[in-house]
Amino acid sequence: MxxxxxxxxxxxxxxxxxxxxxxxFDLPGLMHEVARxxxxxxxxxxxxxxxxxxxxxxxDTAARFKDVLAETGLNPISLAINSDRFMxxxxxxxxxxxLVEYHKRQLRSAAKLGFPIARSQFALPxxxxxxxxxxxxxxxxxxxxxxxxxxxxxxxxxxxYAEMYDKLGSPALGWIPDFSGTSSRxxxxxxxxxxxxxAQESLIDLLKEIWxxxxxxxxxxxxxxxxxxxxxxxxxxIQAASLAFFILANNDPKSWAHxxxxxxxxxxxxxxxxxxxQEEAIDYETILPLFRDGGxxxxxxxxxxxxxxxxxxxxxxxxxxxxxxxxxxxEG
Amino acid sequence: MLPVERIIGxxxxxxxxxxxRLAMRLPWYRSLPFSTVEVEAVSIDGExxxxxxxxxxxxxxxxALAEQGEETDRFxxxxxxxxxxxxxxxxxxxxxxxxxxxxxISPPYIPGMKRFNHQTAKLSVN
Numbered sequence: 001m002x003x004x005x006x007x008x009x010x011x012x013x014x015x016x017x018x019x020x021x022x023x024x025f026d027l028p029g030l031m032h033e034v035a036r037x038x039x040x041x042x043x044x045x046x047x048x049x050x051x052x053x054x055x056x057x058x059x060d061t062a063a064r065f066k067d068v069l070a071e072t073g074l075n076p077i078s079l080a081i082n083s084d085r086f087m088x089x090x091x092x093x094x095x096x097x098x099l100v101e102y103h104k105r106q107l108r109s110a111a112k113l114g115f116p117i118a119r120s121q122f123a124l125p126x127x128x129x130x131x132x133x134x135x136x137x138x139x140x141x142x143x144x145x146x147x148x149x150x151x152x153x154x155x156x157x158x159x160x161y162a163e164m165y166d167k168l169g170s171p172a173l174g175w176i177p178d179f180s181g182t183s184s185r186x187x188x189x190x191x192x193x194x195x196x197x198x199a200q201e202s203l204i205d206l207l208k209e210i211w212x213x214x215x216x217x218x219x220x221x222x223x224x225x226x227x228x229x230x231x232x233x234x235x236x237x238i239q240a241a242s243l244a245f246f247i248l249a250n251n252d253p254k255s256w257a258h259x260x261x262x263x264x265x266x267x268x269x270x271x272x273x274x275x276x277x278q279e280e281a282i283d284y285e286t287i288l289p290l291f292r293d294g295g296x297x298x299x300x301x302x303x304x305x306x307x308x309x310x311x312x313x314x315x316x317x318x319x320x321x322x323x324x325x326x327x328x329x330x331e332g
Numbered sequence: 333m334l335p336v337e338r339i340i341g342x343x344x345x346x347x348x349x350x351x352x353r354l355a356m357r358l359p360w361y362r363s364l365p366f367s368t369v370e371v372e373a374v375s376i377d378g379e380x381x382x383x384x385x386x387x388x389x390x391x392x393x394x395x396a397l398a399e400q401g402e403e404t405d406r407f408x409x410x411x412x413x414x415x416x417x418x419x420x421x422x423x424x425x426x427x428x429x430x431x432x433x434x435x436x437i438s439p440p441y442i443p444g445m446k447r448f449n450h451q452t453a454k455l456s457v458n
Contacts, residue, residue, distance in 0.1 A: 018335045052412075086443050
């Protein structure tokens with residue numbers, strides 16, 4: 001059982017991307033399903049996934065969303081916004097003033113929809129934070145940057161943000177850890193998906209050899225490609241095997257300890273929780289106590305990303321993940 | 333095929349007085365500005381289609397495919413299909429055709445990333 005004053009659990013609707021893309025649910029339908037299954041009440045939503053009129057939600061959209069919140073008892077915790085700086089592929093990023101305005105539009109939408117937290121991304125350069133922090137403060141919103149694979153504490157982009165956070169001292173800025181950056185191994189379900197796509201065992205072995213090596217993810221992916229091509233593996237099989245380089249990294253799970261104080265929200269990234277309540281790749285038993293014992297009082301939303309490579313029942317996976325998080329929080 | 337890999341839309345292929353209309357799905361988890369979406373190639377029964385006069389339609393609006401790179405503030409809602417209009421081409425209703433589509437995306441928050449997508453499907457003309 002979760003202590004009422006300790007960390008809370010919840011879910012991001014991103015976990016149900018397969019069900020969303022295949023139009024099994026519209027937004028009210030999905031929210032009702034989450035509530036019916038007891039996977040709330042705390043929810044995160046990606047603005048650009050669930051709201052057709054994003055980044056500028058209309059009064060009507062906001063009113064209808066609030067009606068569904070009232071019907072379901074769900075609690076809007078975090079709206080994921082996007083730092084879309086590279087609007088024209090291969091060309092210069094958009095000008096800073098446009099990027100700032102783009103974030104303000106999304107922050108206004110977050111406020112209108114009733115979300116207290118907005119998730120941003122490192123594509124927003126830290127020198128623009130002085131323009132956005134007071135704006136978020138005025139709206140009553142906390143903007144947290146998502147620390148996602150391959151990043152973790154010590155990465156240059158994270159350090160540049162940390163320095164700006166120190167300089168500004170704004171209560172409207174913080175971290176949103178995503179545990180993908182501290183995976184201890186490649187999930188077996190991901191390897192199985194590569195096998196199903198046709199990857200041979202020798203290619204899987206090569207992936208398992210290169211993935212944990214030190215170095216940049218894209219360089220390691222290039223190394224796998226080079227060696228696998230030389231060994232005669234098909235490009236399509238190499239692409240299937242390379243997913244591991246792009247969505248997870250093997251930084252030290254204990255490194256989150258440096259970020260607990262400024263953590264405003266957590267993405268509980270996971271790939272599959274087994275019958276014994278263990279995550280396949282991420283050592284929750286090591287990571288969650290850091291936040292529990294460090295005084296984190298926010299929400300961890302279950303974020304199942306297995307949909308990037310397979311089609312298991314996302315609702316069942318989220319149920320298992322929440323049970324695991326509750327168990328570890330209660331052990332404190 | 334995973335849902336996120338699908339690029340030929342459920343609405344399939346339609347032929348009308350103005351031309352062919354092919355449904356397309358966005359192969360990503362979120363809506364993207366059309367400027368980051370590239371319709372690279374279409375072929376019908378193995379023959380490449382000239383896309384010079386093609387248009388794109390989404391949510392009741394339409395523009396030239398050739399100008400799509402400028403559409404930075406028009407978003408493809410990820411749950412909906414877009415339609416590729418091929419003016420001047422027609423196929424008899426009810427006939428079956430092998431349609432191939434190549435559609436690439438460059439997510440605008442991940443510098444340098446380009447995701448290539450290709451799908452072939454047998455479609456019956458509506």
